Amino acid sequence: MQTPRPTASRSEWLEARVRLLGREKELTRLRDQISRERRQLPWVPVTADYRFDGPNGELSLAGLFGESSQLLVYHFMFGPTWEEGCPSCSFWADNFDGIGVHLAHRDVALVAVSRAPFQKLEAYRRRMGWRFPWYSSANSTFNLDFNVSFTPEQQRNGATYNFAPAANIEDEMPGLSAFVKEDGAIYHTYSAYARGLDAFNGAYQLLDLAPRGRDEDCLPYTMAWLRRHDQYVAR
Numbered sequence: 001m002q003t004p005r006p007t008a009s010r011s012e013w014l015e016a017r018v019r020l021l022g023r024e025k026e027l028t029r030l031r032d033q034i035s036r037e038r039r040q041l042p043w044v045p046v047t048a049d050y051r052f053d054g055p056n057g058e059l060s061l062a063g064l065f066g067e068s069s070q071l072l073v074y075h076f077m078f079g080p081t082w083e084e085g086c087p088s089c090s091f092w093a094d095n096f097d098g099i100g101v102h103l104a105h106r107d108v109a110l111v112a113v114s115r116a117p118f119q120k121l122e123a124y125r126r127r128m129g130w131r132f133p134w135y136s137s138a139n140s141t142f143n144l145d146f147n148v149s150f151t152p153e154q155q156r157n158g159a160t161y162n163f164a165p166a167a168n169i170e171d172e173m174p175g176l177s178a179f180v181k182e183d184g185a186i187y188h189t190y191s192a193y194a195r196g197l198d199a200f201n202g203a204y205q206l207l208d209l210a211p212r213g214r215d216e217d218c219l220p221y222t223m224a225w226l227r228r229h230d231q232y233v234a235r
Contacts, residue, residue: 005211043180043187050142052135053118061142064135065181068109074200075148075175078114078121080138085114085124089174090228095202096132113137115149115172127230146191148175162193176200 008016050061065071076093077086085093096110103110111133114121118136125134143149150159150169159169174197178190198204207214216222 038190041190043189046179046186046188048141048145050137050140052113052137052142053139054133054135055118055122059135061179061186062181064109064111064113064133065179066104066109068104068107069181070108071179071181072103072108072110073177073179074110074112075143075146075173075177076112076114076134077148077170077172077174078116078124079149079172080115080117082116083120084228085116085121085128086172086174087226087228088223090128091203091223091226092174092197092201093128093130093132094229095200097130100132109133111135113142115143128228143172146175146177146188147193148173162196 046061052059052061052064064073074089074092074096076089078084078089093112096112100110113135115138116136117138121134121136137143144151147160149172150161152171155169155171158165158167160166161169161173173193175191175193176197177188180187180189204214216225219225
């Protein structure tokens with residue numbers, strides 16, 4: 001049962017809101033500073049010849065850029081033997097459609113990559129009604145190298161996820177990696193995992209503005225409420 005919030009007059013609310021606005025501006029300035037620091041990270045050359053399967057056959061990592069010089073790869077959890085994509089990653093992916101054209105006009109391509117065979121990815125993409133590009137890395141070590149897929153041995157003995165040792169790791173985990181192509185070379189510039197992915201989910205940003213926020217504290221686990229968008233019971 002929700003605890004009723006205290007009420008106030010409009011003038012009292014406005015005073016509290018202005019105080020909070022000051023904190024929000026601090027957060028905005030800090031976010032801008034962190035974004036500048038993110039862009040100042042050193043670039044790491046990508047020398048492996050990664051290969052991906054897509055609607056027009058095999059592509060190299062360079063091919064995922066299309067006409068852009070910058071690339072964002074969402075590491076979508078969809079293992080080789082899975083029949084459906086991860087519900088949480090599907091929640092994130094629901095936020096991707098419609099932004100590709102805007103990113104392209106800032107010289108950025110956005111794609112999803114998973115280890116499942118391309119035919120499974122394409123069938124699931126059609127089911128979900130998505131339009132963003134999605135490629136299979138089934139025939140390369142791309143997911144393993146960027147710490148979002150894990151071997152049975154790593155699952156038993158521990159692995160690195162989100163830049164720290166992680167026990168009881170799943171075989172697939174979510175992430176986002178950024179790359180740039182310059183003078184014929186490709187560089188890895190950034191990766192984010194776990195709660196670092198929150199910023200890429202517009203629905204969560206909106207829920208954070210709602211009166212009760214994400215309202216997940218009393219659930220058995222975070223996102224226990226979540227379903228794929230075609231599996232909710234009509235309200």
